[in-house]
Structures are given as C-alpha cells and as structure tokens.
Amino acid sequence: MNYWLMKTEPDAFSITDLKNSPKKTASWEGVRNYQARNFMRDEMKKGDLVLIYHSSCKNIGVAGIAEVVRESHPDLTALDKNSPYFDPKATEDEPRWYMVDVRWIETFKEVISLAELKEEKKLENMTVVKKGSRLSITPVSLVEFNHIKKMAAKA
16 A cells, blocks of 8 residues: 545645545546656555645645545546646547546544644655645655644644
8 A cells, every 4th residue: 555645725626625525536637747647647556545735725734634446547637628637739549647536534623734744753754845845746655644644633
C-alpha cells in the first residue's frame, strides 16, 4: 500500500464535496501536470490512502482522508471542448491525461494547517512543507501519514 497527498482548492472541490458525492466517491479529474499524472497513472493503486489537502484558501492544510477505489483511467475532461480541462492534443487513442477515483473516509475535526505541518520534525521531508512545492499529488511515507492522523486525533 502507498500513501499520497492530493491537493484541491475547496472552492472548486472540497473534502465535503467528496463526502457528499454519490457513494462518497469522485474521479480526481483535471490534473494537468505530468509528474502528478504519472503518479496517478503509474503508481496509485486501489486501496492506497490519500491525505486530502485544501490549498489556495483561507485555511490551508490537510482536511481528511480518502482511499483510491479505482486505478488510473483516461481523464475524459481533456476531450470535452466545454471543459476547463480540455486539451486539444488529447485523443481517445492517446488521452494524455489520467485520473483515479477516490472515496471519502474521514474529515478531520480541524484542518491540520501547513504551519502545523512545518513545525513537526517527523514531517520535515514531506514535499508539501518544502519551499516552492506546487505539485498537486505527492507521495507520503507511512510514518508521515500516521503522524498526521495522530495530529488530527488530538485536534
């Protein structure tokens, strides 16, 4: 099993939106960064656990946990001319962009803020706490994942 952090802007799609989705499940569509796409396409597996991270908002940080319930499949929003994620170079034969489906597991009582994450020695190697980190999907170690769960339980 692998562990991940996936960023989302809560004004567009929050952990509450995920929880309120049919079957508490949604496709993680619209990722348009090759490294993040490669994580989804090549490494994310059914059963992997995900820290849902709210970004570009007032309360930035880890908001809860989801689980990968469907492995990579083409992100068809890239083919939809009316979608903000449309990519004219994508085709049905060569979709270029992929997504996974995730299911809500837990919403933390309080968002674990980026400032709190940065204060934790056990989290110093997490990509999200490093200056200039903008990648929307990053791997997380088991130690980091469990430490964040413990932080959430104390909140």
